[in-house]
Amino acid sequence: MSQTVVSAELLEKLRRAYTAWHDTRGTSDDTWIALMADDIEMRSIADGAPGMEFSVPRKGKDTIRGYFSGLRADWEMIHYTFDEFVVDGNRVVVFGRCAYRNRKTGKAAESAIVNRWRFHNDLAVEFFEFYDTAKAFAAAVPDPA
Template sequence: MSASDEVVAKLRNAYQQWHDSRGRSVETWVALLADDIQMRSVADGAPGMKFSAARAGKDAARGYFSALSAEWEMVHYTVHDIIAFGDRVAVFGVCAFRNLKTGKTAETHVANRWRFRDGLAVDYFELYDTAKAFAAATPDPA
């Protein structure tokens, strides 16, 4: 099995646990991260999406997961494709999260870009439909 195949197998398992646990399998993710992991998101920590702020290091990565679960509840996270080329991996799927303040759900296509070094993730970037996420995070007018 090549290094890329091993990384894909680890990611496939981690995403399945993420889905099955409805976002509670944080330590599975942390085990895949290098100490110098860089995590970024398309929403970049904007109001209503504070969990998505850039993070550096494993402890900060745990902060991402705790902030996410404080604001959102996972409905599902379904992976359709995982494509690896050398140390880079792209993951494509669909996910849905319910905002805990508004009760509204955002379902969106998602793309995650990973870069690995020695079998551990050193860079992660997530893309999703921010318009849907911000709409779900915004309370309806009274």
């Protein structure tokens, strides 16, 4: 079975998508959607747990918009920076840092972030994000009164 190799052009599109995500403070949904196959599978390490409901597993490009709108409803991006892209065949792993402020509690969480992508025919078919869920959950919980 042959696998698609990530081209320099696709890698540049991915870099531009990350730049737009940071520059727009998380409102560049269409840039991400354009990189995705119709049947993409999207997962997050938080897996939809209470306080991080937006992170439920999603399948299909049409469901991804719910991730973005849910994220923005509960969290305000402070920054999202990337440091390194590692390409291996049809996979790209992106290493960086991000910080978000929870809109309900006002608390911020900053974390290293790792995004793992798999591509086929120059479209993303899998995405998985890893970050410090302990910090995110702590920011989502209100302080005791």
